[in-house]
């Protein structure tokens with residue numbers, strides 16, 4: 250099982266798209282194991298996006314991410330990092346394919362609704378930035394045996 254950090258960005262919250270985006274992850278069979286509405290501080294935004302420091306869009310990105318509340322989520326499943334990135338679509342809303350979150354709900358390149366960790370290392374780092382110990386929960390879902398095929402002894 251992998252756990253990834255998803256952020257529903259200020260545009261998603263302000264546009265009332267949280268429910269529809271969360272529904273996509275739940276419909277897919279992914280498990281929400283952490284969630285909170287929060288306002289990101291400039292310091293946290295800078296740490297989270299440190300790899301983009303110095304790029305032309307960096308100041309705008311930090312300004313955007315701190316401008317209004319976001320919903321941060323820990324999302325779990327086998328291959329969750331890659332699955333969530335695929336569901337998000339390409340970075341720019343103008344280029345993201347139909348059927349993806351960015352492709353279906355937006356047209357902007359910077360206001361692109363959602364962040365998702367892009368590797369296991371990034372997921373571990375980012376989850377620890379946004380969630381304290383005990384805020385990401387381990388719990389069994391009632392329908393788990395119908396989400397994954399465990400007949401071989403290994404969930405797949």
Ligand code: IDP
Nearest residue numbers: 301306310339340358359360361363364365367
């Ligand atoms: P990602 O969110 O798809 O992983 P990154 O390249 O990591 O994309 O960029 C982080 C965020 O910075 C993007 O989601 C987007 O909000 C913003 N961003 C990236 N490139 C540009 C750009 O060229 N112009 C404006 N904003 C950008």
Ligand code: MG
Nearest residue numbers: 364365366367
């Ligand atoms: Mg990225």
